[in-house]
Amino acid sequence: MPQISMLHLPKQQLKRKLKYAALSGSMLVSAFLGYSSQHQVLADDALFLVPTLTIQEQGDSEVAAKKSALIKAKRQAFQELVQMLVPVRQQGKMPALSDKELENLVYTTDIPSERMSQGAGLYVADIQIGFRPDLMRNFFKQRGIAFSETRSRPLLVLPVMTQGSNNQLWEDSNEWRLAWANSNLSPGLVPLEQPLGDISDISEITSDDALALDQDKLMSIAAKYGATGVVLTIADIADVTNGQPPVMSVSNIIIAEGWSDDITIYDFAETIERISETGSMDNASSEVTNPYAKLYDEAIDVVYSSLQERWKETNLIDPNVQGNSLLMNIPLANLNEWLRIRSMLDGMTMVQRYKIVNINVDEANVSIEYSGRTDSLQSALKQMNYNLAFNDDVQGWSLIKR
Template sequence: MKRRNISNVCQPVHAGFLLLFAIMSFALPAGAQTAPDPYSVNGVPVDETAASAQAARTTALANGQKKAFDILLRRLTLSADHSRLPTIPAGQIVNYVRDFSVDEKSSDVRYIAQMDVRFRSADVRSLLRNYSIPFAETVAKPLVILPVYEAGGDLKLWEESNPWRAAWQRIVVSDGLSPMVNPLGDLPDLSALTASQAVNGDAERIATIAGRYAANGALVATASVKDNPAGSVEIYASAFGRGATDTVFSETFRPAEGETPDAVMDRARDWLRMAVDDAWKDRNLIRFGQEAVVLVRVPIRSLSDWNDIRRRLDDIAIIYKRELLSLALDRAMVDLYFTGDADQLRTALAQKDLALEAELGQWVLRPL
């Protein structure tokens, strides 16, 4: 493992202070927010019919876990590697399942449920490593999707007659490592941003929309209908906001024979979701065997400051271990064990509003 040498280490933690710290560490505030777990797959539908409700339930749960596992592997990996993903028999998926919950109903012969499945991260990582398939784990802060429709020189964003926005409303966009948020399109949204302002990249107004949905920024995605060939759709999308890159996503979709305009929009939407997700994963791929440990100083003013930062660190998937070396009234010294490189660690920390900076020969971790 790599280790960064840091000087000026604090004194060991005083026993009484550590006891107080331990007590306060478990006194989490009511309603504390938890980050999305990349190894949890929620809302998987199952519907099975068999000779009895119990038989239907057994089949449904096995199939639901397999479906969730397939979703998980695709979530963590690049689309170019999906054809190489291992096919695990349904009966063996249970070896990778940490636990699951169901919202269920049944009759004498039918079982219907929505499943939430949590998987064992270490076992999934080992599986992907054994197949030499790189993967990412860091979940990005969400982006608000702003789908602008252009036809005949007219722009539409919030209108009900916007078929591009309707395509995004037909799906759940929060799943994946680069989640998105569908805005409500209510009066405050209409007042905050117009279609032309979105297309022209009005940073202040776009930031207002993003802030309303507690998002990191917004993805302005324009779908332009072309006449040659008839019904073609040209997609042009770029992100705005904190941490946004200059990546531009563009592609043209031509309707297949018999394909409806809505189906073309759905195909374009699915491509854009995958492209945005792939771009994020590509920047955060975990390289096999790349593990390191870094010693950081965390300035604090109180134990509640440390508790807040500790919870954020525990929500970062690539940090697989943290070791508190010392704790003083004004700082904590912590070893962070992580997979990936320093840039990936900084990116993961930034998703939790934490900044890692070098100061006077030390790595310092503080809230943004």
């Protein structure tokens, strides 16, 4: 946890603080000295509880099969956790772990349901594995592995399909939207919401509105689903004629605070070899019901994976980058606001330590040391509704409630 130094206030300032009568004297001193009996940890420890896995194992006996299944579940859960938190370029640094080393990282093993054969050595179970957040963080840091545990606020996926001059969003014939709705995406740091496509959605925004990047309408439908932004993903479908393999181009743009609005374009093409696995294009109507089905699945996987990687890279906690620091000015409306900010800083993994330089009823000046890049710190704070920006007027950093 970050450590903060003791604060010494002049007596006249202490007297001014007494107007906050809602706090007892001991609580007031505790608040300004930076101590509390119980820290409110804001780091998302829930990330280290991996979603339930279904494991099936065969062994010489049911007992042996269960033992093997538990080991398998822990290894699979560990791999899924690494894939979620660690950028792909860093995953090559992951060491091979023995069963004992892996077990030392496990905090909970829950088996909601299990089934055993009678003498056939078969074991099937739903198993949920939770890892120790503190040990996992140390595991990454000690090995110089950069990771992220800043969860993005939800984004709404708006899949638009274009074919020639025909643009579709809510139409039943929009196979691109239906493919997204039926996709089975693994958990990530960027949660995505899927629109229902009901009457209220249809009246909220059209495909032309989306393609025109109508900010008001995009933010309005995002808010309807509790999202703070939109992933506008546009599949440009080419007509399949003369036995040619299907091709499509996917343009992806994220309209949300904390994300750049660059357009990323991906090209996908079905190959003759892959077509031959399911049928001939000459007999598409009878043997290949949807020549684009595989491309949709491939494109969704690429778009989603790229989205997660982009977020991880932007919000890295990099143990190889140490000693970054800055002094930030924090305007305060009241004492409770400082308490919230202090608890927030206490819970941020990338914050190594902070020190109160000066504080009064109107503002606090805090020196903060953090691992990783400044833009990563800014992004993490933005997810908690605070903007950290350089203020040209005072030639320093300011932390402002959004």
